[in-house]
Amino acid sequence: MNIVTIDTGTTNTRASVWRDGSVVGRAAAQVGVRDTAITGDTKKLEEGVRDTIVQALADAGLERGDVGHVLASGMITSNMGLCEIPHVPAPAGIDDLAKAMRETLVENVWHQPLWFVPGVRNAVEHIGLHNCEAMDMMRGEETESFALVERLRIAEPTVIVLPGSHSKFVSLDARQRIEGCVTTLAGELLHVISHDTILASSLKDGFARRVDPEMLLAGAAESKKIGLGRACFSVRILDQFAVYDANARANFLLGAVLGSDLLTLKNSSAIRMSPGTRFVISGKPVLRDAIARLVEGDDFFSGTVTVLDDDEQRDLAGHGAIAVARRRGLVD
Known part of the structure; x- marks a missing residue:
């Protein structure tokens, strides 16, 4: 057929x-x-x-x-x-x-x-200010998630990372059911910050061309310490007063934005994950490698990290x- x-x-x-x-x-x-x-x-x-x-x-x-x-x-x-x-x-x-x-x-x-x-x-009802953060939804990522359950034979609690314009984190329980999800605007934020703010002149090519682990982790640490807005402006400071190239500065921004996503995973009431939960990470090569580096570099997360290759995530x-x-x- x-x-x-x-x-x-x-x-x-x-x-x-x-x-x-x-x-x-x-x-x-x-x-x-x-x-x-x-x-x-x-x-x-x-x-x-x-x-x-x-x-x-x-x-x-x-x-x-x-x-x-x-x-x-x-x-x-x-x-x-x-x-x-x-x-x-x-x-x-x-x-x-x-x-x-x-x-x-x-x-x-x-x-x-x-x-x-x-x-x-x-599963959140009667949405208001008291519980809106616990609510989230998906259309499309559920089929991608069940495709990965079959392809990878997932049998343990897992968070599937589906980055894009809206980054989606899908939580699976031990029975291969979707128990919840959480969404961020990471992709859109990166695009807007890189192209439509004062940082455009400091980033040249916009998105990072390859992962720079030192700058990536530094950006995530700075965002966690002083907030995303100030960490973003640090990209301009690194351009004006330091010797880092455009790719290094782009990695710093990437780390700052994706680092805030890790805070979401730790603190959001939309999904409740334990430190030992398995990670399955999809997306474009630089993005999935960057997320994997940040997860592996964060002491909170201790579960297995699986980074998909292009064939594994094709036609999900x-x-x-x-x-x-x-x-x-x-x-x-």
């Missing part, structure tokens, strides 16, 4: 064609739920998803009649997507997601009903969506 998986985020959509557990066709487009927010309707999103499926099928040399199921996950199930499904409350296992899948016909996208995988939220959303569909009985 050929299966098409759709992974839609805020700004991008990816389609993959799968046969016997392998991807045989791919396509991507710069369209996401942000387009719905801007235009006020889903027309552009529908057209983008449809065209991405067509391109992926062409890449695989297939026709639409060759496809058994189309599975969709990510922000496509939000109130700005194509089929809104409530989050499944944590703790949520793969069977809970399978049970909550929804079949919906979106005529402008596909000639048959699509199957949508819901997101997961923390599609792999996870198929794993959920298999539990639903849609896939052999």
